[in-house]
Amino acid sequence: MTDKNKTLKNAYQKEKLLIQLEEDDAEATEQHPSCAHGPTILFYRQSQKPQDGYYACSAHRDAKLCKFQMPASKWKGESIKRELSKRTHPLINQERIGRSKIVDPTLSMQALEQDAVNAQYFFDANALAFLAEQCQLLGITKVVCMGTPRLHFHLRDKCKNIQTFLLDLDERFASHLGPKEFCHYNMCNNHFFYDRRPFEDFLRGSITDRVLIATDPPFGCRTELIAHTLHSLRRLHNRLNQIPWTPLSIFWIYPYFAYNYIKQQMPEMEMSDYLINYTNHSRYTNVGDESRAYGSPVRLFTNVPLDQLNLTTREGYKFCPKCEKHTAQTTTHCDLCGKCSSQNGQIYRHCLSCDMCVKPNYVHCQNCRRCTQREGHICSLYQSMQICWLCGSRGHIESNCRVLEKVKKTKAMSTQRGQCCLLCGRKDHRERRCKQRNKYFNETEFMGQKTIEFRG
Ligand SMILES: C[S@@+](CC[C@H](N)C(=O)[O-])C[C@H]1O[C@@H](n2cnc3c(N)ncnc32)[C@H](O)[C@@H]1O
Ligand SMILES: [Zn+2]
Ligand SMILES: [Zn+2]
Ligand SMILES: [Zn+2]
Numbered sequence: 001m002t003d004k005n006k007t008l009k010n011a012y013q014k015e016k017l018l019i020q021l022e023e024d025d026a027e028a029t030e031q032h033p034s035c036a037h038g039p040t041i042l043f044y045r046q047s048q049k050p051q052d053g054y055y056a057c058s059a060h061r062d063a064k065l066c067k068f069q070m071p072a073s074k075w076k077g078e079s080i081k082r083e084l085s086k087r088t089h090p091l092i093n094q095e096r097i098g099r100s101k102i103v104d105p106t107l108s109m110q111a112l113e114q115d116a117v118n119a120q121y122f123f124d125a126n127a128l129a130f131l132a133e134q135c136q137l138l139g140i141t142k143v144v145c146m147g148t149p150r151l152h153f154h155l156r157d158k159c160k161n162i163q164t165f166l167l168d169l170d171e172r173f174a175s176h177l178g179p180k181e182f183c184h185y186n187m188c189n190n191h192f193f194y195d196r197r198p199f200e201d202f203l204r205g206s207i208t209d210r211v212l213i214a215t216d217p218p219f220g221c222r223t224e225l226i227a228h229t230l231h232s233l234r235r236l237h238n239r240l241n242q243i244p245w246t247p248l249s250i251f252w253i254y255p256y257f258a259y260n261y262i263k264q265q266m267p268e269m270e271m272s273d274y275l276i277n278y279t280n281h282s283r284y285t286n287v288g289d290e291s292r293a294y295g296s297p298v299r300l301f302t303n304v305p306l307d308q309l310n311l312t313t314r315e316g317y318k319f320c321p322k323c324e325k326h327t328a329q330t331t332t333h334c335d336l337c338g339k340c341s342s343q344n345g346q347i348y349r350h351c352l353s354c355d356m357c358v359k360p361n362y363v364h365c366q367n368c369r370r371c372t373q374r375e376g377h378i379c380s381l382y383q384s385m386q387i388c389w390l391c392g393s394r395g396h397i398e399s400n401c402r403v404l405e406k407v408k409k410t411k412a413m414s415t416q417r418g419q420c421c422l423l424c425g426r427k428d429h430r431e432r433r434c435k436q437r438n439k440y441f442n443e444t445e446f447m448g449q450k451t452i453e454f455r456g
């Protein structure tokens with residue numbers, strides 16, 4: 001893994017700043033101050049109270065790029081009228097421009113590659129064809145391209161039966177697309193810089209319409225923000241069409257190592273094994289000198305059942321009949337885990353002590369009860385980042401779990417602590433899959449995170 005990828009991965013693992021967003025229907029007193037990019041986000045450390053934090057830009061992840069910062073204690077909320085003056089779409093009178101008239105500008109424009117803001121990386125031809133194929137397969141009639149400009153131009157050119165609308169922070173698209181198919185937009189706070197009525201008209205449809213949101217946010221974006229926006233757009237769509245709570249199909253392109261974060265926000269999302277590549281990103285690709293040994297780490301997360309996607313039209317993928325989903329050709333099905341376990345194109349092996357499939361180069365640490373990287377492993381540091389298999393919270397492992405003290409210990413466990421399931425003492429599984437869990441816990445869902453209550 002290159003240094004830059006390591007940093008990116010670490011950013012997902014280390015302790016995070018907590019955030020608070022402005023709710024959609026916030027009363028005047030609950031509104032956040034706005035910067036030039038719409039309502040700001042309240043950031044505060046875990047050890048702080050929200051009122052000791054500060055407000056900062058939602059879209060620019062570097063204080064040099066948007067200078068707005070305000071200590072929370074300074075913001076009185078009260079009567080400051082913050083409605084940003086709406087700008088006008090420069091092609092306000094041009095409406096929808098004929099399909100054939102536009103050559104995809106992403107092919108010639110200078111991509112805005114700064115990772116702290118636009119992180120503009122364009123799909124390669126395979127990724128475009130794959131995404132378009134899936135939309136056709138699912139019978140999608142309308143696609144909201146949220147930060148997916150090249151996909152927008154591809155669909156408008158190649159899929160005549162699909163209508164598309166582009167929402168993007170890069171305002172240059174306004175000189176190519178009229179107000180009926182582009183709005184300058186911030187997906188981190190669902191802020192429309194222009195009049196949003198043309199977008200609402202787009203969402204308003206007939207009962208036979210099938211709407212999908214395709215988004216590919218910068219990987220530095222907090223998943224909470226994107227999830228919040230996706231929920232807001234769903235609500236808007238449902239309200240405009242006067243239908244009860246109905247989900248919209250979502251394609252969310254993101255790296256596989258963000259899996260747990262996306263799951264925490266949207267447990268209904270699953271990850272497809274298809275590898276997404278970009279033309280202007282040397283590390284997130286299968287080709288070139290800097291390419292990664294196991295190919296791009298970027299995947300498609302979706303709430304569409306995975307068996308409804310079809311990867312076999314693409315090279316290097318197969319169908320696993322046991323999982324009933326498509327997966328990479330190199331993946332093997334593990335009968336012990338009951339699934340195809342590879343997450344990043346590597347062939348995983350099953351570790352009996354972990355009771356799951358692990359990366360092939362990992363070694364098992366008895367102390368940590370998990371397989372982990374051989375080099376630079378520090379038990380205490382590693383354990384502080386783990387999710388406990390008993391109580392489901394992050395920051396410790398099972399042998400240090402407070403719940404364990406309360407669990408009545410069996411004889412087997414007191415002699416063989418750590419080498420067996422700490423709940424029942426059997427050796428052939430660990431706590432995650434113990435049949436006796438429900439004796440000790442009230443839980444709704446486990447690894448997808450949710451509530452786990454200790455009974456007793
Ligand atoms: C990783 S690129 C995805 C492009 C996509 N792969 C394609 O080829 O169509 C991110 C895109 O989101 C846009 N973007 C970045 N931050 C945004 C934000 N806060 N709100 C809306 N769009 C944003 C960028 O301008 C860029 O077009
Ligand atoms: Zn800003
Ligand atoms: Zn399988
Ligand atoms: Zn396995």
Ligand SMILES: [Zn+2]
Pocket residue numbers: 351352353354355358363364365369370371
């Ligand atoms: Zn192991």
Ligand SMILES: [Zn+2]
Pocket residue numbers: 365366367368369377378379380382
């Ligand atoms: Zn260890």
Ligand SMILES: [Zn+2]
Pocket residue numbers: 388389390391392393396397398400401402403
């Ligand atoms: Zn625990």
Ligand SMILES: [Zn+2]
Pocket residue numbers: 421422423424425426429430431433434435436
């Ligand atoms: Zn057990």
